[in-house]
Amino acid sequence: MLSCQTDSYVQEKQVTNDYDYHHDLDNNDNFSPDGKWLVYDTRTDNGGIAESAKIEKVNIETGEKKILFQITNNEIWGPGAGAVSYSPVQQAVVFIHGLANSTKENPYQQWRRTGVIIEDANPNVPIYMDARDVTFRFTPGALRGGTHRHEWSGDGKWIGFTYNDAILKALEDSTGQKRNLRTIGVSKKIGRVNVDKNDENVSGEWFSALVVRVVPNPAPGSDEISHAAGDSWVGTNGYLLKNGERQIARAFIGLVKDKKGKDINEVFIVDIPEDITQPGDFGPLEGTKDDFPMPPKGTTQRRLTFTGENKYPGCTGVVRSSPDGTSLAYLAKDENGIEQIFLISPFGGKPRQLTAHDSNVSGNVRWQPDGKAVGYIHEGSITICKTNDAPFEQRITKLTQSTSPAPSNLVCSPDGKMLAFNRLIQKEHKAPSQQIFVIEVRM
Numbered sequence: 001m002l003s004c005q006t007d008s009y010v011q012e013k014q015v016t017n018d019y020d021y022h023h024d025l026d027n028n029d030n031f032s033p034d035g036k037w038l039v040y041d042t043r044t045d046n047g048g049i050a051e052s053a054k055i056e057k058v059n060i061e062t063g064e065k066k067i068l069f070q071i072t073n074n075e076i077w078g079p080g081a082g083a084v085s086y087s088p089v090q091q092a093v094v095f096i097h098g099l100a101n102s103t104k105e106n107p108y109q110q111w112r113r114t115g116v117i118i119e120d121a122n123p124n125v126p127i128y129m130d131a132r133d134v135t136f137r138f139t140p141g142a143l144r145g146g147t148h149r150h151e152w153s154g155d156g157k158w159i160g161f162t163y164n165d166a167i168l169k170a171l172e173d174s175t176g177q178k179r180n181l182r183t184i185g186v187s188k189k190i191g192r193v194n195v196d197k198n199d200e201n202v203s204g205e206w207f208s209a210l211v212v213r214v215v216p217n218p219a220p221g222s223d224e225i226s227h228a229a230g231d232s233w234v235g236t237n238g239y240l241l242k243n244g245e246r247q248i249a250r251a252f253i254g255l256v257k258d259k260k261g262k263d264i265n266e267v268f269i270v271d272i273p274e275d276i277t278q279p280g281d282f283g284p285l286e287g288t289k290d291d292f293p294m295p296p297k298g299t300t301q302r303r304l305t306f307t308g309e310n311k312y313p314g315c316t317g318v319v320r321s322s323p324d325g326t327s328l329a330y331l332a333k334d335e336n337g338i339e340q341i342f343l344i345s346p347f348g349g350k351p352r353q354l355t356a357h358d359s360n361v362s363g364n365v366r367w368q369p370d371g372k373a374v375g376y377i378h379e380g381s382i383t384i385c386k387t388n389d390a391p392f393e394q395r396i397t398k399l400t401q402s403t404s405p406a407p408s409n410l411v412c413s414p415d416g417k418m419l420a421f422n423r424l425i426q427k428e429h430k431a432p433s434q435q436i437f438v439i440e441v442r443m
Contacts, residue, residue: 049082078102131204154236235325273298
């Protein structure tokens with residue numbers, strides 16, 4: 001450990017104290033717009049999100065809890081509700097909801113779920129966000145599988161997510177050829193999407209489209225990808241183009257093949273048009289019986305990192321953007337093989353190594369709202385690193401003492417004054433449970 005760093009341990013406040021179940025933040029955007037509440041799911045160790053029957057919120061000052069959504073008679077196989085995020089501009093949350101017809105034989109799966117919005121003022125009144133249509137002919141604006149890790153844009157007009165396709169999963173099962181590829185989509189509230197009624201279909205209030213193109217077998221040495229995840233919005237309101245306009249986009253990790261055919265994860269960005277209702281060059285928005293829904297006209301997917309020739313190639317983590325959209329943070333190994341935080345422009349270019357620890361950064365990278373620092377977990381401690389040009393040892397502060405297990409699911413309050421996180425707490429005669437803590441940010 002660097003001896004010159006600042007240690008400014010702050011008092012942790014435990015917000016939840018119910019040890020019969022988890023209170024999982026899941027590394028989402030869990031603070032309410034006013035910073036007074038944190039939203040979470042109640043997943044289990046055995047069933048995960050499928051066995052989470054509730055979406056709750058807790059007041060960080062008083063500890064008051066409220067149930068926003070509850071599934072009656074939920075089973076270990078679903079439907080399940082989890083991975084919840086708050087809107088930054090309204091008192092509403094979005095989360096995964098498994099299909100209502102989930103059974104032991106046909107349970108909650110990556111390709112059998114959808115996004116549901118709950119307004120705080122109307123608990124237990126689900127607003128189905130993305131439409132799902134798995135009956136041919138498919139419907140433009142609807143998807144055919146399951147959405148996950150929903151994230152509101154800074155203006156609340158978009159929701160981004162990762163996605164798995166049920167039609168291609170069934171094709172994979174029948175042919176033995178890999179087609180169940182994770183990719184990325186977005187939804188926009190521009191009109192309701194109605195689909196044929198049956199137990200597998202869901203009509204939605206938002207229009208949805210996939211924006212990242214994935215293929216089963218990328219050409220070696222190309223920018224084709226077979227897996228896209230670790231995604232988030234670029235900037236609070238996109239990033240600034242050289243012509244002065246702002247561009248909405250998502251940054252993500254895409255899996256490519258190097259010239260020798262070896263898999264490598266690289267950082268990508270996809271520029272998204274304001275109008276996502278027009279089909280692009282690769283095919284119909286709604287997809288076909290043997291291929292994905294395709295990106296809208298005007299969607300541009302670009303590779304930003306090229307680490308194949310590095311001593312330790314590859315990038316990991318969730319790609320997190322600075323609020324102004326000028327820098328994208330991700331994890332990669334330095335020349336010593338140590339996982340560090342790197343920054344890169346949405347236009348690409350040479351990455352900047354932000355951290356210089358002598359042991360791995362373990363993730364949970366989150367920007368402060370002013371863009372002047374990032375928080376993350378290192379050696380079991382919550383750490384803050386400023387993004388200025390001072391020597392590294394002068395830029396970092398350890399906010400919590402090292403613990404094992406380490407804190408997880410770090411999330412920053414809208415004003416940047418608080419950090420919330422999970423700790424796994426063991427109480428006598430009870431299984432360990434995820435509890436929510438908060439600390440003040442000091443640098």
